[in-house]
Amino acid sequence: MDLLFCSRYPFSSEAKALMKKKISVGYDDVERAKKRLLSALGKGGLKPVTVGVDAVLEGEVSSYAVARMMLACLKNRYFLGRFAVAESKRVGRYLSEEEDAGLKRVAAEFGVALFSDSPFALPFADYLKYAPKSIDYKLINMRMRDGKVHLGRSELIRVLEEAARMRMEEMPADVSGIPENVRKAAEEVRGKLPKEEGFGGKVFMDEGSYPPCIAKLLERMRNSENLPHTARWYLAAFLLKTGMKVEDVIAAFRTAPDYNEQVTRYQVEYLAKRNYSVPSCASVDTYGLCIADCGVRHPLNYKKRVFVEARKSG
Amino acid sequence: MADEAQAQLSIANPEEGFARRLFQSYYERCQPEQVAPPDISQREFGLGTWDKKIESRHMAFRDSQALKSYLVRNTPFYISYSAAYYEFPDGRPMPRKGWMGADLVFDLDADHLELECLGKTHPKKFPCEKCLSAVKEETLKLIEEFLVPDFGFSKDEISVNFSGNRGYHVHVRNGTVRELSGWARREIADYISGAGLNGKSLFYSRFKGKLEGPTPETPGWHGKIAKRFLQLLQAGKLAEFGVEPVIAKRLQKSMAKVIEGVGRGNWDTVRMTGPEKDHLVEKLIGSAAIQIEGMGKVGDEVDVGVTFDVSKLIRLPNSLHGETGLAAKKVASVDALASFEPMNDAVVFSDAPVRVKTGEAPVFIMKNQTFGPYKNQELELPEFAAVYLICKREANLWK
Incomplete structure (x- = not known):
């Protein structure tokens, strides 16, 4: 067992195995977890741990596990998302100190087989699973041959950081076994955590005229759910096509737990530039986003229909 | 039997009846395996009638024999199947189907190529020989220049069929592509259609203004740009592909030097201003990329949904196309594509x-x-x- 590895990468299966051996969650564990959660969600983020004493390293592993339990109790996507972002940033700093073997070990944790050519290469499907969603990491801008994407060291670290973020962003499913003292601590900490950003822009000016599927997506967005890519794409395409300005569309995504203005801006501007059309209701249905039989065949016709009916009845 | 009665009732005119009888005789002659996609019981099917290309979907067949019997008995004018695999392919609405993965499918249509003839010297619904051979070339390019060298697919993971009208469908099947997310599929579509290439990342100055860039051996798109540039230069076709004549001429003149330089990644020998180079790169992307269904050029009005729609339906290989009476003929192998002649080989x-x-x-x-x-x-x-x-x-x- 490698305690240093576990402390740096507490989401790893090795760290989880270590935690399984632990019998109870003590006062110290809870206090450390509270601190970890508050710093992760606070402005300064998480600082790398430089002390190599066993007790400290063990504390790092357990505080992570307990913080995750608290997040499970808090049931708040925004907190979880912010936590994952801060944690993964620190993971990135640890990774930059690793030798090649260490990078390979972390990659293996995500099921990625790393080949050591020029200087690193990984199968394109694995790359696409974890690639950051920005133009610099678009597949087309990568060096790809024979099904492998070739990455420089810093690029690989960024990809692994993203993989870690995705892993830590998964909502812990089982809350039944969480001890009482952890539940209590979660409630104590709730009031001290930063409030999520306000839902921005001019999205709600005439909410009634949005089709049910769009209204639902906006609601999910407001609740800081992590919407799948197709949902975000559809929402953004719709808002742009109904005349919303790029700035306002970006603001509408501000409550996303993984919100990053730069990335959002790139994506929304890309959509606007390429002038993507809004998919038909049939397509929306195939994405699993259709939620009601609202009587139109294209989302853009909904407003028109509502308008006509309002005039009829008015 | 109710289906059959309905099918009989819906025959509105002699032409439809004539076509239906012939379609039926074709399906009678077919071996069940000939029309059945791999893992047939996990696929969703969609049907079209004489008047409507897509009339219904959410159908399922338990095996190839059931599919064949249906085709003989009901003889739809169009039949398509899902690239996706589902636990319950006839489940509704979509989320109930239980998506288990999907093949990677590319849809190439002569309509998407900027041809001089299609819709200009002849109507769109009658593709000419040039249209058909251009789209075949494009399909070969997709396989030979993208799917095999870049994505590393082997030729036996790729199957190609004629669309039955004026294009080709390329299906890639293996364990890796099966699990790709919608986002990943869009990235692949962008890669193949040349969308989102960051031209600025191609060149960088290292020592005192010396401009370095890709060589033809650089992996990925960067290498494609260098390769395409040298190809067009050597063929004297730079101007033809939109490079300004003055610049094309100048490059042609110093060709030997340019070839030698770019071969080493030294783009100083190309001697162009920034905007000139951006323009060149844009033209090179255009000539090296593939036009696939659902992707458009920057600024075009496109429904990009189809490219990353993981529930898309696509024509069933070896079924008949109701707009032509031609088969969506499966090409025996990737290597047989070059000699495939749809207006001969897909006639049944x-x-x-x-x-x-x-x-x-x-x-x-x-x-x-x-x-x-x-x-x-x-x-x-x-x-x-x-x-x-x-x-x-x-x-x-x-x-």
Whole structure:
């Protein structure tokens, strides 16, 4: 067992195995977890741990596990998302100190087989699973041959950081076994955590005229759910096509737990530039986003229909 | 049996009945395996009628025999199946189906190529030989320059079929592509269609203004740009692909030096200003990329949904296309594509004479025979040509 590895990468299966051996969650564990959660969600983020004493390293592993339990109790996507972002940033700093073997070990944790050519290469499907969603990491801008994407060291670290973020962003499913003292601590900490950003822009000016599927997506967005890519794409395409300005569309995504203005801006501007059309209701249905039989065949016709009916009845 | 009665009732005109009987005879002759996709019981099917290309979906068949019986009994004019695998392919709405993965599918249509003839010298619904060979070239390019060298797919993971009208469908099947997310599929579509290439990342100055860039050996798009540039330069075709004539001329003049320089990644020898180089790169992307269904050029109005729609339905290989009476013929292998001739190899009907009165049709070639042009003529045509015109709604049966 490698305690240093576990402390740096507490989401790893090795760290989880270590935690399984632990019998109870003590006062110290809870206090450390509270601190970890508050710093992760606070402005300064998480600082790398430089002390190599066993007790400290063990504390790092357990505080992570307990913080995750608290997040499970808090049931708040925004907190979880912010936590994952801060944690993964620190993971990135640890990774930059690793030798090649260490990078390979972390990659293996995500099921990625790393080949050591020029200087690193990984199968394109694995790359696409974890690639950051920005133009610099678009597949087309990568060096790809024979099904492998070739990455420089810093690029690989960024990809692994993203993989870690995705892993830590998964909502812990089982809350039944969480001890009482952890539940209590979660409630104590709730009031001290930063409030999520306000839902921005001019999205709600005439909410009634949005089709049910769009209204639902906006609601999910407001609740800081992590919407799948197709949902975000559809929402953004719709808002742009109904005349919303790029700035306002970006603001509408501000409550996303993984919100990053730069990335959002790139994506929304890309959509606007390429002038993507809004998919038909049939397509929306195939994405699993259709939620009601609202009587139109294209989302853009909904407003028109509502308008006509309002005039009829008015 | 209720289906059959309904099918009989829906026959509205003699042409539809004629076409349906012929379609039926084709499906009777087919071996069940010939029309069944791999893992048939996990696929969703969609059907179209004489009047409506897509009439219904959410159907499922438990095996190839069930599919064949259905085709013989009900004879739809269009049949498509899901690239996706589902636990319950007939489940509704979509989330109930239980998505288990999907093949990677590319849809290439002559319509997406910027051809001089299609819709200009001849109507869109009658692709000419040039259209058909251009889209075949594009399909070969997709396989030979992207799917095999870059994505590392082996040729036996790739299967190709004629669309039945004026394009080709390329299916990639293996464990890796099966699990790709919608986002990943869009990234692949962007890669292949040249969308989102960051031209600025191609070149960088290292020492005192010396401009370095890709060589033809650089992996990925960067290498494609260098390779394409040298190809066009050597063929003297830079101007043809939109490079300004003055610049093309200058490059042509110092060709030897440029080739030698770019071969080492030294783009100083190209001697261009920033904007000139951006323009060049844009043109090179255009000429090296593939036009696939659902992707458009920057600024075009496109429904990009189809490219990353993981629930998309696509024509069933070896089924008939209701707009042509041609089979969506599976090409024996990737290597056999080069010699595949759709207007010969995808023809499935006989040459028994049929009397028709034509509408309007340009010249077309089928089974090495030239037909047309026609304009309101009464004549006798071989069955395959008669069906072709009838399906295009440019002929009626005539006594």
